[in-house]
Structure formats: structure tokens, C-alpha cells
Amino acid sequence: MNRLSLSDRILEERSRNHLTQEELARRLGVSKAAVSKWECGQSLPDIALLPKMASLFSITLDDLFGYEPVASEEKREEIVGQLQGLLAKEPARAAEYAEQQVARYWSDSELLRAVGLVLYAKAIEPSAPDETERSEPASCLADLAERILRRALQLDPDGPSTDFTLQALCMLLASEGKEGQADELIEKLVPAKPNTAAIILAGIAIRTGNPKGAETALKRQLLFSLLEVASCAQALAGVEGISVEELEDILALAVGIQEPSGFEALSPTLVPIVRIALAARFAESGDEDRALDELERFIKDLERCCEMFESPQNPPFFKSVDEFLWQSGDEEVAEARGEAAASLRSSFASSIASNESWAAFRGNPRFKAIMRRLGEEGASV
Numbered sequence: 001m002n003r004l005s006l007s008d009r010i011l012e013e014r015s016r017n018h019l020t021q022e023e024l025a026r027r028l029g030v031s032k033a034a035v036s037k038w039e040c041g042q043s044l045p046d047i048a049l050l051p052k053m054a055s056l057f058s059i060t061l062d063d064l065f066g067y068e069p070v071a072s073e074e075k076r077e078e079i080v081g082q083l084q085g086l087l088a089k090e091p092a093r094a095a096e097y098a099e100q101q102v103a104r105y106w107s108d109s110e111l112l113r114a115v116g117l118v119l120y121a122k123a124i125e126p127s128a129p130d131e132t133e134r135s136e137p138a139s140c141l142a143d144l145a146e147r148i149l150r151r152a153l154q155l156d157p158d159g160p161s162t163d164f165t166l167q168a169l170c171m172l173l174a175s176e177g178k179e180g181q182a183d184e185l186i187e188k189l190v191p192a193k194p195n196t197a198a199i200i201l202a203g204i205a206i207r208t209g210n211p212k213g214a215e216t217a218l219k220r221q222l223l224f225s226l227l228e229v230a231s232c233a234q235a236l237a238g239v240e241g242i243s244v245e246e247l248e249d250i251l252a253l254a255v256g257i258q259e260p261s262g263f264e265a266l267s268p269t270l271v272p273i274v275r276i277a278l279a280a281r282f283a284e285s286g287d288e289d290r291a292l293d294e295l296e297r298f299i300k301d302l303e304r305c306c307e308m309f310e311s312p313q314n315p316p317f318f319k320s321v322d323e324f325l326w327q328s329g330d331e332e333v334a335e336a337r338g339e340a341a342a343s344l345r346s347s348f349a350s351s352i353a354s355n356e357s358w359a360a361f362r363g364n365p366r367f368k369a370i371m372r373r374l375g376e377e378g379a380s381v
Helices: 003-016 021-028 032-040 047-056 061-065 073-089 091-104 109-123 136-155 162-175 179-187 197-207 211-236 244-257 270-285 288-310 316-324 331-354 356-361 365-380
Strands: none
Touching (some): 003 032, 047 061, 073 091, 073 109, 091 109, 091 136, 109 162, 162 179, 197 211, 211 244, 211 270, 244 270, 270 356, 288 331, 288 356, 288 365, 331 356, 331 365
């Protein structure tokens, strides 16, 4: 207990409530001298008096002690910004700072998640080429990030950011050679069979004369299912060993998912990512014409994807569950979407330029034209 802060708080609250030291002493059943010693920091009140004192001042015990269990939005931004600055220059000090802040806000799941994710991003940064082992600071950051992310999940196991937090924690564990722990965390969440709960819920709603409720339940489940299919298809495209034929099937599935009006907004990056994987596979096999054909189609897919990022249009079909879709925003949101589109273009351009699958094509005029187009489109965003 910090005597100085508590003494200041007692003095502040006594003054705010227009009480003299004698009046406060009388109401608490102590001497005026005792109150004076509290306010001078020479002694502490008996613990049994604290609830009565807080009630007298019309504040909580947390307020009396100056304890903030949850940080304000401004405070979170300040802490994350300070942490990022320290991580760039002094990782050891950054870890100390993070420890101090999470100790103070150990019950604030949002702050813990934000701090944990910043530490995670730093901890998994690739080591320098001449480093054979992970440095001690990076290892310490990884341990700290793991502890903080576990706590965030414990506090908010079903929140809107849970999946992302869990994914980061599992990737961190895997990078630390703790694949078994990552498997243990995630495996129990992988369904062993189709989930028919929404169908049952819709049936109950229909029997009770609530068709709108049935529609909402089914469309919500259909939306989530489509998002899961899109995520799995996108991930499959990057799995080593997937054949060209399988990639073509995955691409057909991806295009089919996005065929209805507006459905492209559900997963804008799906088709471009699968398409570029297929194009690269044709390039590896030496099928130049098909590789370049798919690369040109990829450019068109990417253009549509970036347009969707900048000006998303939700599919009318899911209007009844649009709380799970793109939301309109202010100028800052629009700017952030534009930056995301530009970053996506740049990322793809760098990936293609550095991918050895395309090494033999770099002198090809058609390939050069495609890359110029990709660069120009990225510059125009």
C-alpha cells in the first residue's frame, strides 16, 4: 500500500466533502490526531475502517486506493505507443515497461491483448542471417507475450477478438518449439462434425411462429460457414504439395463462393491469393502461357479486391445479419482502407518479384507489362 497516495486521497476526499479533520474523526470513531497522521503519511487507517471511509466519501474502495482496473482508450493508446517506441530501440526496457503496465491493468483484457500482440509481433521477427539462435531479449519477449495473451484469453474467452488472439498465441507457441501446447489449445475448437445448432434453432423459431428469427439464425450460420470455407480454401492454396489440379479445384470453389452479387465482400483476398498460387505453380512447371494467363487474371482479381477494400459493398442477402459485415466509417476509416489496399498491392508486387518461380520470366515482355501494371496500380492508390 502506498502511504503517500492514500494519504493524499484521504485529504482530497475530505476536502471535497467539506469535512474538517475533527468531523471525519468523529464519523469514523477515531481521534483527530489519527486523521492528521493519515493525511501526513505518518500512519495508515485500520483496514476495517476503509469500507466505512469509502462509503462516507461516496466512492469505491478502488477509487480510495486510486486503483484503475481498466485503462481508458487514451491510456491504452499511450501505453501501446510507448511500448512500440521502446521495442524499436531498447527491447529489455520495453519488457520492463510492459511488465509494469500489465501488472497495473491485469484485469483489462483489451489492454492485455493489445500489449501481448505488440510483443508477439516483435518476438517472431526473423533473426539476423548471422544469428544461429534466438537472442535472449527476443526469447524473454516471447515468454512475456505468451503469459499476457494467455491471461487475455482467460479474461475474455468468447470476445470478438478471441480468435485472433488465440491464433497469435498458437503461432507464438509454435515458433518457440511448443507445438504440443499450441495443438492442445486449438484442437479442442476444431469441430469433429458439422454444427447443426443453427438448424435446430431455426426449427424452434418456425414452430413458435418466428420466421424472422429462423432467417437470422440460418443466415448468420451460413455467413460464418462461408467465411470458414473461404479461410480454409485460402490456406490450402499455400500448403506445400497441393497439385495443380487441386489448386484449380480450389480456385473454382473460390470463384463460385464469390459469384452471387456482393459475396466478394465476404473474403476479398480469396480469389487473388488462390489465383497467384496457381500461376506460380504453372511457372514452376514451365507452362509459360498458362502462367502468364493466370497472372493477368490475377491482376484483374487484385483490382476488384482493392476496390472492395476501399469501397466495400455488403451482399444484400446478408442484410439481416449485417452487424457481422463491413461497417461504414469516417474519413479515417476510409483512409485506412485505402492504405490497406495499397499495402496489399505492394505486398503482392514484392512477393512476385522475389519469387524464384518467376525468375525465368523476368525478361519476358508480357511479364514486364504485367509487373508495370501492378506497380502503376499500386502507385495510383
